[in-house]
Amino acid sequence: MPPFRPFLLLLCLLPARAHALAPADLPACHARTCIALDLWLPADFADPSWLESQLTVANERLAVIGAGVQVALVHTLPPELRQIDTVAQRNQLGHLGQQTPLRWFVVAHLADAADPAAVRKGVTWRNGAAVWVIGSQTGMRWVLAHELGHVLGLPHSTEAASLMNKKPRIWPPPWQIGFAAREQPVMKRTLARMLRTHALQTVPVE
Ligand SMILES: [Zn+2]
16 A cells, blocks of 8 residues: 655645636637637746637637637646656646646747757647647747647648648648648547547536
8 A cells, every 4th residue: 555645645635826817818719619728827928919819710710610719727837847848748747737628738848759959839748548738839829729630630631721731831821721621520520529528628608
């Protein structure tokens, strides 16, 4: 039998620290199905307009499947995880909070898992059945939407008009890039399954 560790138990019971930014400060979702997000930010994060653009693009693009996202909770990241350089740190993020709502970790710096010298803008990270999104606060405004595509079962794509295509391209223009017709049924099926199995939660309707 493992020794009783009151200190560790106490740590687990401590509530996560709320952030100065509140969910009400961020865009609301008006879709039929609003996926709830548990947002984690560095303590010194002070760029709500960056969050707003990420959420707005995600909501615009997810509208084709009748879905959207809304931040339900905002937490402060522990200082040692404000910069993610290693696979171990990506996994440590998974110990914060609960598996649902879907966790969106915004970090000051996100290194490539295979090449620590390379920088990543976002990643959908899975560990067992759990999944969470890590975004670098230097990421372009469509990064959250792209990662939500992965959460909803999409791989990368070679279609020019797909948001899941990572290749730099001049055509089509960014506002014409979204989830392609052939991607949408996969997303709908995955969303339905994840809601059914409680891997995702929706924002309660007021
Ligand atoms: Zn990707």
